């Protein structure tokens with residue numbers, strides 16, 4: 001088992017995985033690559049920061065959400081959205097399609113912790129136990145955050161007339 | 165749930181993308197790796213997801229050679245003439261290759277152009293909105309990335325910020341754009357090399373840059389079709405403490 005020791009090595013090793021992840025959220029390859037590149041340009045000037053893949057996964061989530069939260073960044077993403085890039089969910093009956101439009105609305109209705117749980121569950125397809133470990137919180141906390149997110153998603157979907 | 169999604173559903177709890185990526189990188193520990201391997205054998209959906217990771221190759225842009233913000237080689241303007249400052253001899257140069265008097269004079273000329281020619285619609289004041297032959301009204305937007313947060317047209321600059329530039333003009337037009345950074349006591353430095361662009365909404369110029377040395381004026385040097393003299397769209401940035 002190997003892992004990256006510094007940001008440059010981590011970029012080579014984890015860059016593609018992180019671009020895939022960013023692409024599932026941003027839904028276009030150019031912005032995904034740009035976001036990951038930007039993350040590592042920052043990281044190389046802060047060598048003290050953890051460059052393990054789970055940490056970097058969270059960093060990419062947060063950067064994507066910041067971009068989507070920003071009104072103009074979001075408008076540009078929506079223009080460039082390529083939904084076909086996103087692999088179909090493997091969650092079966094539990095799947096919820098968290099497209100850019102819905103995610104943008106969620107950024108206005110949920111706090112950062114709740115949003116991160118939504119991404120872990122429906123975009124990264126983690127189990128609740130895995131989310132708890134990934135975020136360093138209890139399983140119960142994950143459940144509460146997801147429950148709140150489900151309420152908001154249901155409200156948003158109802159407001160759209162059932163089309164999510 | 166749609167019919168198509170039922171065909172790709174996992175037989176139980178899917179292996180998350182993070183687990184799949186770590187498995188592909190050989191970073192999962194023994195028991196976890198074994199459990200994931202067993203699941204992949206049994207589950208077509210997760211196995212297919214793993215397949216997409218294994219077949220995919222990505223080419224990512226290179227990281228800058230140096231993480232520091234010494235990209236703008238300091239060239240000091242004094243009394244209307246330019247000279248290379250002592251510290252610039254040792255300063256690594258990443259984006260710019262300013263060297264010698266010719267470049268310094270070009271920088272001085274650029275500053276003069278900016279300060280004297282009233283290049284903007286508002287008659288001499290710095291403006292991000294200018295008229296360019298062949299492109300019509302062009303609006304420059306600075307995009308700052310700071311600690312992961314993106315801000316459009318922010319008021320200030322910090323050395324760790326990453327910058328990009330967007331231009332907006334009516335589709336159908338076009339011009340050439342070079343992005344330069346002007347700072348007190350220093351020559352203009354090219355942050356993004358001149359290249360043509362086609363008008364549209366928030367057209368992002370390729371490349372990103374950093375700004376060293378505090379307060380700055382960032383300008384898009386826009387050269388219209390068949391024009392020799394560029395028009396400058398500029399924005400001022402105040403310095404912030406790191």
Ligand SMILES: [Zn+2]
Nearest residue numbers: 174178207210
């Ligand atoms: Zn599965």
